[in-house]
Amino acid sequence: MTVESTAARTPRRAGSGGKRTSASSKSASAKSTAADAKSAGTKKGASARKAGDGQPELVQLLTPEGERVVSAEYDRYVADLTPEDLRALYRDMVMTRRFDAEAVTLQRQGELGLWPSLLGQEAAQVGSGRATRQDDYVFPTYREHGVAWCRGVDPTLLLGMFRGVNNGGWDPNGNNFHLYTIVIGSQTLHATGYAMGVAKDGADSAVVAYLGDGATSQGDVAEAFTFSAVYNAPVVFFCQNNQWAISEPTEKQSRVPLYQRAQGYGFPGVRVDGNDVLACLAVSKWALERARAGEGPALIEAFTYRMGAHTTSDDPTRYRRDEERESWEVKDPIKRLRAYLEAQGHADEAFFAELEAESETLGKRVRDVVRAMPDPDPMSIFENIYADGHALVDEERAQFAAYQASFADAPADAVAGGEVK
Numbered sequence: 001m002t003v004e005s006t007a008a009r010t011p012r013r014a015g016s017g018g019k020r021t022s023a024s025s026k027s028a029s030a031k032s033t034a035a036d037a038k039s040a041g042t043k044k045g046a047s048a049r050k051a052g053d054g055q056p057e058l059v060q061l062l063t064p065e066g067e068r069v070v071s072a073e074y075d076r077y078v079a080d081l082t083p084e085d086l087r088a089l090y091r092d093m094v095m096t097r098r099f100d101a102e103a104v105t106l107q108r109q110g111e112l113g114l115w116p117s118l119l120g121q122e123a124a125q126v127g128s129g130r131a132t133r134q135d136d137y138v139f140p141t142y143r144e145h146g147v148a149w150c151r152g153v154d155p156t157l158l159l160g161m162f163r164g165v166n167n168g169g170w171d172p173n174g175n176n177f178h179l180y181t182i183v184i185g186s187q188t189l190h191a192t193g194y195a196m197g198v199a200k201d202g203a204d205s206a207v208v209a210y211l212g213d214g215a216t217s218q219g220d221v222a223e224a225f226t227f228s229a230v231y232n233a234p235v236v237f238f239c240q241n242n243q244w245a246i247s248e249p250t251e252k253q254s255r256v257p258l259y260q261r262a263q264g265y266g267f268p269g270v271r272v273d274g275n276d277v278l279a280c281l282a283v284s285k286w287a288l289e290r291a292r293a294g295e296g297p298a299l300i301e302a303f304t305y306r307m308g309a310h311t312t313s314d315d316p317t318r319y320r321r322d323e324e325r326e327s328w329e330v331k332d333p334i335k336r337l338r339a340y341l342e343a344q345g346h347a348d349e350a351f352f353a354e355l356e357a358e359s360e361t362l363g364k365r366v367r368d369v370v371r372a373m374p375d376p377d378p379m380s381i382f383e384n385i386y387a388d389g390h391a392l393v394d395e396e397r398a399q400f401a402a403y404q405a406s407f408a409d410a411p412a413d414a415v416a417g418g419e420v421k
């Protein structure tokens with residue numbers, strides 16, 4: 001039991017208009033993972049595992065070897081998953097990893113300015129992303145490519161900002177997936193405010209705020225935790241503890257395990273194996289269900305690892321040892337679900353081969369779309385700053401227009417009397 005049950009369980013929200021009900025569970029399917037768990041190669045009643053040397057327990061439903069662990073507490077959240085659902089989770093992770101690898105390559109080829117890879121964090125993102133409902137709202141950091149995938153955002157749209165051709169790239173309200181946020185931790189406040197609004201509307205939607213381990217040291221996150229707790233906001237804080245905030249290890253962020261921070265704010269915190277897609281799905285569903293039911297926020301700490309560099313501008317060999325990375329390779333989220341699918345006879349060679357081909361097609365599409373992205377008009381950088389214009393921006397615009405016009409190949413009509421046409 002890793003839920004901080006000592007934290008004050010806030011009562012149901014009173015008088016908030018609409019009725020908030022628990023998420024309805026899907027009807028029982030022919031073959032459940034709980035049934036699978038009861039069959040061959042399962043471990044009973046041991047879903048809380050040690051995270052590593054001296055680390056506290058974490059919720060785990062699939063071991064790194066792909067064995068299903070029975071959990072009295074969390075099995076019910078994955079009990080209705082069919083073999084098809086499990087293959088779909090596997091596909092999500094494979095497609096996400098392939099997309100991410102293509103983006104890294106595109107950056108290396110000079111097609112993108114920067115890329116923050118999610119390598120190693122696929123299970124945390126797909127598990128939590130697939131736990132959300134369409135009407136839920138998600139506030140990501142800059143690394144949530146797997147969550148974007150689950151929300152239905154076309155992956156090619158994620159690349160525009162990193163190519164420098166736009167300031168975001170997608171309509172946040174199209175998929176209830178907010179724009180990427182680079183200012184560390186600030187999205188937790190946006191999410192909290194949004195969740196307070198959802199509650200005032202009387203809707204039974206929930207909100208998920210993604211954050212990193214480093215973000216937990218930000219004042220914005222402390223404020224978001226405080227406000228969400230006292231206003232009992234339906235928000236789930238999904239923290240991917242990938243062990244590093246650029247070159248700062250988690251030990252430099254906190255003297256207690258991150259999930260325990262929730263206790264001080266009066267809401268529950270859980271540490272989950274972030275490389276176990278089933279556990280991430282189950283724990284996220286638990287947190288979303290209680291948020292919908294008016295029980296307020298929860299903090300999930302998905303214990304995982306950033307297998308790549310912080311971004312393509314970073315060189316992690318300067319601050320961490322290869323052995324550390326290698327120790328996480330054996331916990332790979334994709335390999336462990338594959339082992340489970342194979343052991344259960346839920347997927348055959350043809351499935352894996354088709355998926356491989358499908359992911360290559362995605363890679364090619366991403367490449368083609370990025371290379372064809374039109375460069376924006378340089379003057380467009382001055383758009384969308386103030387609704388009604390601003391003297392300083394006008395001055396800067398004129399200066400920049402003159403600068404652009406000073407190039408030999410500038411179009412003759414680029415400027416007229418210092419004003420942009």
Ligand SMILES: Cc1ncc(C[n+]2csc(CCOP(=O)(O)OP(=O)(O)O)c2C)c(N)n1
Binds near residue numbers: 184212215242244306
């Ligand atoms: C307010 C603020 N301070 C500093 C930075 C620079 N910065 C960018 S990423 C990063 C580390 C974030 O680490 P973490 O929250 O663990 O997320 P991760 O990158 O590991 O996913 C920092 C300090 C920033 N973007 N915003």
Ligand SMILES: [Mg+2]
Binds near residue numbers: 241244
């Ligand atoms: Mg981190």
